[in-house]
Amino acid sequence: AQKVTQAQTEISVVEKEDVTLDCVYETRDTTYYLFWYKQPPSGELVFLIRRNSFDEQNEISGRYSWNFQKSTSSFNFTITASQVVDSAVYFCALSEAEGTDSWGKLQFGAGTQVVVTP
Amino acid sequence: DTEVTQTPKHLVMGMTNKKSLKCEQHMGHRAMYWYKQKAKKPPELMFVYSYEKLSINESVPSRFSPECPNSSLLNLHLHALQPEDSALYLCASSPDGEAYNEQFFGPGTRLTVL
Numbered sequence: 001a002q003k004v005t006q007a008q009t010e011i012s013v014v015e016k017e018d019v020t021l022d023c024v025y026e027t028r029d030t031t032y033y034l035f036w037y038k039q040p041p042s043g044e045l046v047f048l049i050r051r052n053s054f055d056e057q058n059e060i061s062g063r064y065s066w067n068f069q070k071s072t073s074s075f076n077f078t079i080t081a082s083q084v085v086d087s088a089v090y091f092c093a094l095s096e097a098e099g100t101d102s103w104g105k106l107q108f109g110a111g112t113q114v115v116v117t118p
Numbered sequence: 119d120t121e122v123t124q125t126p127k128h129l130v131m132g133m134t135n136k137k138s139l140k141c142e143q144h145m146g147h148r149a150m151y152w153y154k155q156k157a158k159k160p161p162e163l164m165f166v167y168s169y170e171k172l173s174i175n176e177s178v179p180s181r182f183s184p185e186c187p188n189s190s191l192l193n194l195h196l197h198a199l200q201p202e203d204s205a206l207y208l209c210a211s212s213p214d215g216e217a218y219n220e221q222f223f224g225p226g227t228r229l230t231v232l
Binding site: 031032033035037042043044045046047050052091095096097104105106108109110111 | 149158159160161163166168173174206208210215216217218220221222223224225226228
């Protein structure tokens with residue numbers, strides 16, 4: 001069963017617009033970790049952020065911000081004032097710390113393609 | 119050095135060929151991973167090595183054979199592949215394979231099987 005859902009397949013914006021990527025996850029574990037990765041056209045996945053299940057503080061890093069809400073099982077990602085260099089596929093991923101079957105595995109969502117045009 | 123390197127960048131092989139993919143990291147990480155990624159799909163985990171021992175095999179066909187000669191190196195030996203095995207093969211590493219570790223990915227090897 002899909003544990004991480006990224007419902008948006010592709011989002012197209014014009015430079016300087018804000019874009020929010022949705023991520024909804026499903027787990028029975030109490031302890032788990034959520035990640036966002038960026039995959040530019042070159043192919044390499046770049047780690048952006050990790051959040052643990054006990055830390056619901058929102059985070060801002062430059063133009064990037066993340067909103068973690070356990071009540072809705074969501075971990076959304078916003079790019080403010082988008083730039084062409086933000087064009088990439090963005091993956092949300094879940095890592096469960098308690099299940100023996102899933103331990104040590106990153107479970108990725110389907111990814112959201114972000115296209116930023118000048 | 120915070121890099122994971124992979125060679126070759128591109129590989130074209132016939133269905134009867136034997137080839138190997140190589141991955142290297144010098145971050146002192148003790149967990150290494152192979153993923154397969156088809157176009158417009160997320161990476162799919164294939165194998166995990168933890169402290170140089172195979173800890174996870176996601177029911178991968180035997181035509182893919184992983185090897186971890188030491189803690190810095192990870193190989194993927196390929197033999198008798200099928201055209202549907204054409205994909206981007208990504209290597210990753212993490213400090214010790216624990217759930218909270220972020221994984222560091224290499225640039226991948228783009229494999230085409232003819």
